[in-house]
Amino acid sequence: MRKSISRYREDPDWHHYRKRESRDWVREFGLPGYPFGTLRNHALHVLEGQARGYPTTLFHLAGVRRGGRYVTDVNRYSVAVLTLPYSLPDTAVSIASLVQVLHTEPFPPSAGIPVHLPSGRTPRMVKCSVDPTFAELVITERVVRMTADTKCGWRLHGKHMIGWIKEMRPYEKVVALTHAMADILAEFPASSAVWGGSDRRPA
Template sequence: MWRVRRSIRTYRENPAWHHYQKKAPSEWVRQFGVPGHPFGSYRNHSRHVLEGEIRGYPTTLFHLAAVRKGGRYGTVVNTYSVAVLKLPVAFPDTSVSVGRLVYRLREEPLPPQAGTPVHLPPGRRPRMSKCSVDPAFAELVITENVIRMTAEAKAGWRLHGHHMIGWITERRPYEKIVGLAEAMTTILGEFPASVWTGNTGGWPRG
């Protein structure tokens, strides 16, 4: 935990990261599509929100406690470190994750307003969770290489409008979340040029 505290102190003092917020309002996460992975369906607590830029993408980093009802004590808390990239275009709602990161959330990967998710064939080990509201788009972007890169990062990611939301388990130092964001930019680099140039008006959704 001391590594997390030291990381927060270091990044808060770094002028490259222009805004820090110790605790975000409860409604703040709704811009990223809630409920939907990795957010809880009951409550979400977002802390240590840091904003800046990574590889040309406006970037937000934060720690998330995602809460759902259930379990022995009435609620189950899942803790993640999250990176959000703001994209120049809006993509169809799509999600890919290492399965063990999301199974305790017990909910659909995509928010209800995205439309009906289509669950894609399961990936290879480790078990992967994949779905999209647009199977044709998913076929273009969820390649074997993208699945491998996601698995190697031990991460999950989701496209929601102009955002790419990525997550890893537990509360991590910012250095680890920056590494996640960099992996996300590399995954975006695998997307074919056609999906970037052919949907400047936004893809039809749900």
């Protein structure tokens, strides 16, 4: 991990590193909601830069929730956040095993009521959105397959696309996740931009 941090701190595309961030900083990504804990969230090894034309933030997450064998459970993920040019309805797609341990709703209460869609494939997937019409447009079989193949989950929250993979991985793995997320965004039809009031996309 130290070698990965050292390498990316010297990369001009990844210019801003912080060893840890405050719990308040994490809140801008929508709490509670996937993949965050309901009790405490620790963001470690935060790296900011650009990926595929999107302003991007990478970090390791330790999310704590009440319950479990030892009173609290800690779930660890590697997280990538792409900042989009416009907001889209809260929507999530994930391998079920990545999120079922969280025992929480996918979106913060302010987002609205999540509408869960049928899983319909192996591995079992979680698919939901606060806007079923938008979900029908963007959650295509190809998008679900790409998510499953990457062994990840992703969630739209405002202008953020939040992606996660299991455990705290070297940055090389998390950067690969950003490329998979950008590929998924590229699958969204142009008409999806209507929900954000814009048809602009990063190059």
